[in-house]
Amino acid sequence: MLEIENLHVSVAGKKILDGLSLSVPAGQVAAIMGPNGSGKSTLSYVIAGRADYDVTEGSIRLGGVDLLDKTAAERAALGLFLVFQYPLEIPGVATMTFLKAALNAQRKMRDEAEMAIPDFMKRVREAAARLNIPQDMLKRPVNLGFSGGEKKRMEILQMALLEPRFAILDELDSGLDIDALRICADGVNALRSKERSLLVITHYQRLLDYIVPDVVHVMSEGKIVRSGGPELALELEKSGYADYASEAA
Amino acid sequence: MGAPLKNPTQAEQDFLREFALLLDKAPGDAAERQAAFDRFARAGLPSRRVESWHYSDLRVKLRQASPLAEPPDHVSLDYARAELEKVAAPGALKLVSIDGFFAPDLSDDFSRVAGVEIRPLAALSNDRATLALQADDPLLDLNGAFSPGGLTIEIAAGISLEKPIEIVALCGANGGRSRFSRVHVVLGEGARASLIETRAEGFGGFGDSALLLSLGKAAELDYACRSRDSATVDVQTCVVSLEAGARLCATALVAGAAFLRRQLFVTCAGEKAELHLSAASMLTGQEHADITLVVTHQAPACLSRETFKFVLAEQAEGVFQGKIVVPPQAQKTDGKMVCRGLLLSDDASLQAKPELEIFADDVACGHGAACGKLDANQLFYMESRGIPRPEAQAILIQAFAAEAFDILRDESLRDLLNADLAALLQTGAFA
Numbered sequence: 001m002l003e004i005e006n007l008h009v010s011v012a013g014k015k016i017l018d019g020l021s022l023s024v025p026a027g028q029v030a031a032i033m034g035p036n037g038s039g040k041s042t043l044s045y046v047i048a049g050r051a052d053y054d055v056t057e058g059s060i061r062l063g064g065v066d067l068l069d070k071t072a073a074e075r076a077a078l079g080l081f082l083v084f085q086y087p088l089e090i091p092g093v094a095t096m097t098f099l100k101a102a103l104n105a106q107r108k109m110r111d112e113a114e115m116a117i118p119d120f121m122k123r124v125r126e127a128a129a130r131l132n133i134p135q136d137m138l139k140r141p142v143n144l145g146f147s148g149g150e151k152k153r154m155e156i157l158q159m160a161l162l163e164p165r166f167a168i169l170d171e172l173d174s175g176l177d178i179d180a181l182r183i184c185a186d187g188v189n190a191l192r193s194k195e196r197s198l199l200v201i202t203h204y205q206r207l208l209d210y211i212v213p214d215v216v217h218v219m220s221e222g223k224i225v226r227s228g229g230p231e232l233a234l235e236l237e238k239s240g241y242a243d244y245a246s247e248a249a
Numbered sequence: 250m251g252a253p254l255k256n257p258t259q260a261e262q263d264f265l266r267e268f269a270l271l272l273d274k275a276p277g278d279a280a281e282r283q284a285a286f287d288r289f290a291r292a293g294l295p296s297r298r299v300e301s302w303h304y305s306d307l308r309v310k311l312r313q314a315s316p317l318a319e320p321p322d323h324v325s326l327d328y329a330r331a332e333l334e335k336v337a338a339p340g341a342l343k344l345v346s347i348d349g350f351f352a353p354d355l356s357d358d359f360s361r362v363a364g365v366e367i368r369p370l371a372a373l374s375n376d377r378a379t380l381a382l383q384a385d386d387p388l389l390d391l392n393g394a395f396s397p398g399g400l401t402i403e404i405a406a407g408i409s410l411e412k413p414i415e416i417v418a419l420c421g422a423n424g425g426r427s428r429f430s431r432v433h434v435v436l437g438e439g440a441r442a443s444l445i446e447t448r449a450e451g452f453g454g455f456g457d458s459a460l461l462l463s464l465g466k467a468a469e470l471d472y473a474c475r476s477r478d479s480a481t482v483d484v485q486t487c488v489v490s491l492e493a494g495a496r497l498c499a500t501a502l503v504a505g506a507a508f509l510r511r512q513l514f515v516t517c518a519g520e521k522a523e524l525h526l527s528a529a530s531m532l533t534g535q536e537h538a539d540i541t542l543v544v545t546h547q548a549p550a551c552l553s554r555e556t557f558k559f560v561l562a563e564q565a566e567g568v569f570q571g572k573i574v575v576p577p578q579a580q581k582t583d584g585k586m587v588c589r590g591l592l593l594s595d596d597a598s599l600q601a602k603p604e605l606e607i608f609a610d611d612v613a614c615g616h617g618a619a620c621g622k623l624d625a626n627q628l629f630y631m632e633s634r635g636i637p638r639p640e641a642q643a644i645l646i647q648a649f650a651a652e653a654f655d656i657l658r659d660e661s662l663r664d665l666l667n668a669d670l671a672a673l674l675q676t677g678a679f680a
Contacts, residue, residue, distance in 0.1 A: 073635050232434055
């Protein structure tokens with residue numbers, strides 16, 4: 001599903017990703033773990049299509065389609081979704097309006113008809129109920145004044161609504177207490193399927209107790225330095241990242 | 250002929266000549282017109298040396314005065330009728346003017362609307378004089394000298410109007426004229442109404458319009474100005490007086506402003522009057538809009554809130570001058586004024602000059618002004634959800650500007666302005 005080959009990325013002249021290669025087949029849940037500054041968030045932004053990164057070499061393909069010459073919105077319409085580590089607040093834009101604009105913009109790019117409003121409302125309400133999101137939150141401006149947990153639940157709601165085939169979860173656990181983490185993880189697990197792949201980016205093993213990955217990749221200094229099964233996460237929890245930092249250096 | 254013009258510009262000489270021709274045939278009190286013209290002549294067209302006109306140098310901008318507009322003929326009437334179809338708000342009671350002349354043929358029949366009376370303004374010349382005296386401005390004087398009659402809309406005490414009244418100002422088929430218009434809206438004690446002012450006069454020339462609003466005790470008015478398109482040089486003056494306990498919520502959506510000065514002079518004349526003022530100015534190309542307001546708290550315990558938004562693309566220039574005046578007797582005044590600019594290009598500019606003049610010691614007044622760009626993080630967030638950048642920008646701009654309309658209590662007016670704004674953004678002028 002997602003194929004990254006020899007990716008080199010710089011920001012303001014500083015190299016962040018240094019020949020990273022990664023393959024995530026359909027239906028797989030892959031975790032990427034790594035220390036601060038290893039380039040995990042950069043990787044998620046570059047895949048999603050943020051403009052201020054300079055890709056100097058390599059390729060990213062989703063379902064065989066080259067993503068690098070696509071805008072962020074086009075990538076979303078191709079089925080890519082990023083759960084933000086820090087979801088943005090958008091004052092003055094009601095959550096419902098935002099959700100409808102996103103869904104219909106994607107459908108339009110895929111040459112699909114706009115979703116009828118009653119169908120849309122029904123889907124949003126059902127998804128919101130599963131995530132313990134009260135209806136009045138949907139009337140408020142996007143994420144404005146929401147708690148950390150509410151913002152993350154709103155991310156998962158968007159994911160459920162937009163039904164991406166590839167989702168990147170960038171530090172889903174940051175800012176979440178145990179109860180909120182469980183609700184979000186349950187929401188994500190409900191979306192696991194043979195056709196959908198997930199890339200779970202995290203510092204800590206804890207999140208992977210709730211979203212159990214098929215594979216774990218360790219990232220250090222801009223590339224994947226080791227890959228293994230879920231047990232690799234437990235090992236890292238004990239030994240830390242020190243070995244990998246020195247290895248890469 | 251009265252006062253001397255010192256070193257008159259071509260435009261001032263043109264006005265002098267036109268006024269001499271007009272005086273004999275104009276309706277109303279000739280002496281009053283002459284006095285208004287004399288006051289204008291003493292001041293002359295304001296230049297940048299006049300502090301309150303510093304950022305909109307009319308003396309330079311108005312090189313010559315276009316010929317005075319004539320009453321509309323049938324060609325103009327047909328032209329305006331077609332325009333009216335395009336711009337009129339649905340469901341409102343319309344009062345239409347063409348080049349400043351009231352056009353009964355295009356207007357609704359008010360004779361069956363209970364509690365509303367439409368009269369020629371001349372019949373209320375005393376009121377007009379009283380109200381206009383509160384605003385000392387040469388362009389208001391020029392309007393007084395030249396405006397062809399004008400209208401008074403009187404809403405009787407205790408009346409609550411169901412439908413909004415819409416004043417529609419259109420151009421005739423001959424562009425490039427000097428147009429003057431004057432409307433006085435009077436609300437009796439406890440009356441409630443919604444007023445829409447739709448201005449679509451972007452057919453060259455010069456415009457100088459005046460809207461006078463008198464709110465009686467505890468009267469309530471929602472007022473939405475849609476300045477869609479204005480003359481090459483355009484001055485809109487709004488003079489407001491609020492009696493005790495009256496409430497005015499007044500906003501404007503300004504677009505298509507080649508060179509516009511929109512000035513508001515508000516007097517809170519009675520205790521506990523409440524004023525909510527705002528505007529969203531959407532400017533692009535070489536457009537220039539100057540929003541100037543003076544709010545005077547004559548009486549104690551009045552409240553005023555001012556929120557002014559500017560969205561500026563390309564080389565557009567926005568000007569905001571807001572002054573809140575609190576004389577010694579106006580204790581317990583509560584005034585807050587905010588101006589916010591969204592700059593979409595490096596060449597756009599906003600001059601913001603908020604001022605407080607406070608002579609009372611027990612008041613709560615404040616002001617703020619800020620300028621910024623669209624937030625790149627918000628844009629990326631929306632794009633990552635599949636919303637293409639132009640659409641994401643439009644959503645953010647709409648959210649920014651539409652905040653100005655939140656002050657309206659009449660939802661139908663708010664919806665109207667939001668729809669106007671959305672249509673404007675859809676044109677791609679701010680993409």
